[in-house]
Amino acid sequence: MTVSALTGTRIRERRLSLGLRQGQVAAEAGISASYLNLIEHNRRNVTPDVLLRLADALEVDRQALAEGAGSDMVEDLRAAAAGLPGARAEVDRLEEFAGRYPGWAALTAALQARAGGLERAVESLNDRMTHDPHLSAALHELLSALTSVRATAAILDETSDLEPDLQARFHRNLHLDSERLAGGAEALVAFLDGSDTAREQGIIAPQEEVEDWLSGQGWHLAPLETGAVAALDSGIAALASSAARVLARAHVARIVADVKALPLGPFTKALAALGPDPGRLAAEFGTDVLAVMRRIALLPGSNVGLVVCDGSGTLVFRKPARGFPLPRYGAACPLWPLYAALARPMAPVRMQVETAGPSGARFRTLAFCQTRLPGGFAGPELREAAMLILPDPGPRSGETLGIGSTCRICPRAECVARREPSITREGL
Amino acid sequence: MGKSVLLIEDEENIAEAIRFILSRDGWQVTHLAVGHGAAEAAAQLMPDMVILDHMLPGVSGLDILTALRANPATLRLPVLMLTAKGQPRDREAATRAGADSFMTKPFANAEILAEVRALAGRQPP
Numbered sequence: 001m002t003v004s005a006l007t008g009t010r011i012r013e014r015r016l017s018l019g020l021r022q023g024q025v026a027a028e029a030g031i032s033a034s035y036l037n038l039i040e041h042n043r044r045n046v047t048p049d050v051l052l053r054l055a056d057a058l059e060v061d062r063q064a065l066a067e068g069a070g071s072d073m074v075e076d077l078r079a080a081a082a083g084l085p086g087a088r089a090e091v092d093r094l095e096e097f098a099g100r101y102p103g104w105a106a107l108t109a110a111l112q113a114r115a116g117g118l119e120r121a122v123e124s125l126n127d128r129m130t131h132d133p134h135l136s137a138a139l140h141e142l143l144s145a146l147t148s149v150r151a152t153a154a155i156l157d158e159t160s161d162l163e164p165d166l167q168a169r170f171h172r173n174l175h176l177d178s179e180r181l182a183g184g185a186e187a188l189v190a191f192l193d194g195s196d197t198a199r200e201q202g203i204i205a206p207q208e209e210v211e212d213w214l215s216g217q218g219w220h221l222a223p224l225e226t227g228a229v230a231a232l233d234s235g236i237a238a239l240a241s242s243a244a245r246v247l248a249r250a251h252v253a254r255i256v257a258d259v260k261a262l263p264l265g266p267f268t269k270a271l272a273a274l275g276p277d278p279g280r281l282a283a284e285f286g287t288d289v290l291a292v293m294r295r296i297a298l299l300p301g302s303n304v305g306l307v308v309c310d311g312s313g314t315l316v317f318r319k320p321a322r323g324f325p326l327p328r329y330g331a332a333c334p335l336w337p338l339y340a341a342l343a344r345p346m347a348p349v350r351m352q353v354e355t356a357g358p359s360g361a362r363f364r365t366l367a368f369c370q371t372r373l374p375g376g377f378a379g380p381e382l383r384e385a386a387m388l389i390l391p392d393p394g395p396r397s398g399e400t401l402g403i404g405s406t407c408r409i410c411p412r413a414e415c416v417a418r419r420e421p422s423i424t425r426e427g428l
Numbered sequence: 429m430g431k432s433v434l435l436i437e438d439e440e441n442i443a444e445a446i447r448f449i450l451s452r453d454g455w456q457v458t459h460l461a462v463g464h465g466a467a468e469a470a471a472q473l474m475p476d477m478v479i480l481d482h483m484l485p486g487v488s489g490l491d492i493l494t495a496l497r498a499n500p501a502t503l504r505l506p507v508l509m510l511t512a513k514g515q516p517r518d519r520e521a522a523t524r525a526g527a528d529s530f531m532t533k534p535f536a537n538a539e540i541l542a543e544v545r546a547l548a549g550r551q552p553p
Contacts, residue, residue, distance in 0.1 A: 146534045148445060150536070151445035173441045
């Protein structure tokens with residue numbers, strides 16, 4: 001176990017917090033009070049045996065005394081400091097802070113996590129408000145009904161000589177529009193509440209519904225490994241919109257084909273032997289690269305993310321990777337290697353990327369684009385590109401590409417590919 | 429004979445209200461509920477002005493406006509755009525496409541009447 005230079009400080013802090021005297025603790029640990037005094041002032045190293053006895057005497061975990069805050073805690077505190085650079089936190093004394101005041105450090109880290117979560121929620125809602133076609137349609141419906149109600153009510157109020165048949169007609173319009181307004185408002189409130197009502201009323205996008213369903217299955221449709229396609233019927237039938245059910249069935253059909261081409265057992269073995277190289281695995285099994293990429297990302301327990309886009313660049317499938325934020329709607333970051341692949345069909349793109357933000361994470365991305373000619377040589381060429389997102393704990397390479405999620409929520413102010421200003425604090 | 433307005437609006441109840449307000453003010457109102465063929469209808473009718481909804485099924489109001497501005501006969505025809513989208517970029521898009529004025533839903537009856545009068549009055553004799 002590593003014993004840090006501040007172990008003595010932590011022992012002293014712990015003793016004082018318990019209201020114990022040096023003599024009491026020293027006696028219980030079987031050492032002299034003067035030796036404990038030297039330890040507490042970091043002037044003597046503490047042996048593992050003494051550390052264990054001191055930890056028992058202070059009723060604390062030995063590791064907590066020896067190592068203090070874990071690296072995760074220090075990273076969380078560093079992120080908190082980076083989040084509010086104006087506060088001028090003493091970043092060079094992070095470990096000392098975490099060691100001396102573990103409770104306050106944990107609280108600061110928890111507040112940072114909470115603030116981060118809230119910021120992400122705001123970004124996500126803003127993203128949705130800006131780009132969600134379903135929400136846009138719901139708002140349009142509401143405003144149209146409101147416009148009609150306002151204009152009709154004003155006519156009824158301001159026209160004293162309105163003919164009876166026109167009066168009756170405008171009253172009926174008013175009634176119908178007020179009903180429409182009430183229904184629209186209810187749907188909108190439900191949507192903003194995130195309740196199931198929004199789902200039932202089709203405000204949630206079909207693609208999002210399917211992804212929610214897949215996420216609930218851990219992204220792996222286990223029954224398909226044994227050909228039990230019917231086992232998924234009830235889950236698909238429970239999806240709220242017919243469009244989502246169509247998309248889910250199309251996904252299932254695709255995975256059935258993937259399972260046939262890449263059986264779970266042999267594929268898992270080959271993946272372990274060859275590594276996550278879609279090209280080599282595709283050659284090994286005599287199938288296409290995109291099928292292998294889906295199989296890698298959708299294996300049970302896989303932490304690999306996957307995004308797929310069509311020829312327009314629209315994301316048609318999104319399995320997130322932890323730390324790699326994906327836009328819910330609208331266009332993604334144009335710097336994603338996915339789009340480099342889309343522009344060069346059949347040419348593999350391999351690149352290390354780093355996400356934006358104070359705690360930018362690194363990923364290894366593998367992107368590839370395939371074309372189809374469903375209408376033959378006379379028909380249009382359809383493109384489909386996919387990008388695997390693999391967590392990359394390794395060091396930053398010289399050619400790491402800084403990317404974002406989507407311009408609207410990306411803090412990289414100086415990005416050469418920026419389409420529109422960011423709403424995030426860092427981007428303002 | 430009063431001046432004429434071509435109203436292109438798919439929301440029947442809104443159209444009915446606007447038609448009533450303008451008719452009471454002496455305007456002759458022709459209403460189209462769909463966008464297809466609207467630019468051609470405007471060129472044929474040559475009204476004194478057009479009230480054009482932004483979001484129409486099939487063809488957008490911006491497309492119709494672009495077609496109106498591409499035709500020498502309707503190049504200078506005053507157009508008031510109506511939209512439920514009040515964002516600055518929508519206003520800019522409408523202005524770029526050649527809209528003379530822009531009104532966001534929900535509007536007051538007096539506002540739309542004043543705007544129609546102002547636009548028709550601006551038209552050269």
